[in-house]
Amino acid sequence: DTAVSQTPKYLVTQMGNDKSIKCEQNLGHDTMYWYKQDSKKFLKIMFSYNNKELIINETVPNRFSPKSPDKAHLNLHINSLELGDSAVYFCASSQDGNPETQYFGPGTRLLVL
Amino acid sequence: AQSVTQLDSQVPVFEEAPVELRCNYSSSVSVYLFWYVQYPNQGLQLLLKYLSGSTLVKGINGFEAEFNKSQTSFHLRKPSVHISDTAEYFCAVTGGGNKLTFGTGTQLKVEL
Numbered sequence: 200d201t202a203v204s205q206t207p208k209y210l211v212t213q214m215g216n217d218k219s220i221k222c223e224q225n226l227g228h229d230t231m232y233w234y235k236q237d238s239k240k241f242l243k244i245m246f247s248y249n250n251k252e253l254i255i256n257e258t259v260p261n262r263f264s265p266k267s268p269d270k271a272h273l274n275l276h277i278n279s280l281e282l283g284d285s286a287v288y289f290c291a292s293s294q295d296g297n298p299e300t301q302y303f304g305p306g307t308r309l310l311v312l
Numbered sequence: 313a314q315s316v317t318q319l320d321s322q323v324p325v326f327e328e329a330p331v332e333l334r335c336n337y338s339s340s341v342s343v344y345l346f347w348y349v350q351y352p353n354q355g356l357q358l359l360l361k362y363l364s365g366s367t368l369v370k371g372i373n374g375f376e377a378e379f380n381k382s383q384t385s386f387h388l389r390k391p392s393v394h395i396s397d398t399a400e401y402f403c404a405v406t407g408g409g410n411k412l413t414f415g416t417g418t419q420l421k422v423e424l
Contacts, residue, residue, distance in 0.1 A: 203355075230410065239416070240350075240400055240416065240417045240419075241414075241416050241417070242356075242402060242414040242417075243414070244411055244412065247410055247411070249410075254410060255410060255411055289355055289356065291356075296409075296410035298344065298346065298404075298406045298410070298411075298412045299344065299346070299358075299361050299363060301358070301412065303348075303355035303356040303357070304355050305354060305355045306353075306354070306355050
């Protein structure tokens with residue numbers, strides 16, 4: 200019974216390609232997040248959605264587009280992938296945007312060649 | 313805005329020895345503080361949190377942390393570590409809003 204799941208777990212692709220990462224949570228939470236963890240393990244928030252509405256949008260290239268079809272899902276689409284996009288992307292969810300209830304997914308390891 | 317500093321990027325320690333991982337924060341508002349653990353190739357797991365009340369908070373796996381407002385610190389401690397504690401540890405802060413700000417992490421390496 201995975202609380203926050205992500206697919207795929209690993210993603211290797213060529214520069215210039217478009218790819219998507221999917222996230223689903225079965226906790227009944229109303230807020231979902233995408234984080235990026237770079238090669239130095241630095242973890243930074245990218246986006247947050249509450250009830251399908253975008254509430255946090257950090258300085259992220261517009262090649263990254265989150266989509267929330269319902270409050271249990273938050274997908275991340277990346278256009279025209281660049282070498283610098285290589286990172287681990289974590290999805291997370293929480294209730295009412297409260298960080299103390301935030302659960303993280305296992306991560307998607309993206310490698311752009 | 314909040315920020316977090318974890319001065320130690322790596323902390324090697326022998327098994328059964330005590331350990332302290334340092335975390336300092338800066339904020340213009342009252343804060344909530346968190347420690348997360350990341351085992352190799354896994355996501356982040358909440359170890360413990362300080363929201364209010366007692367400044368000494370206890371978490372999972374025998375870890376504890378003390379909130380010190382005057383020193384703006386929230387150091388993580390464990391009296392006796394185990395090999396299985398080898399992981400990356402992240403301190404995080406929020407000013408009560410939706411957004412967590414993370415430190416750069418401390419790699420705890422427990423050796424026999």
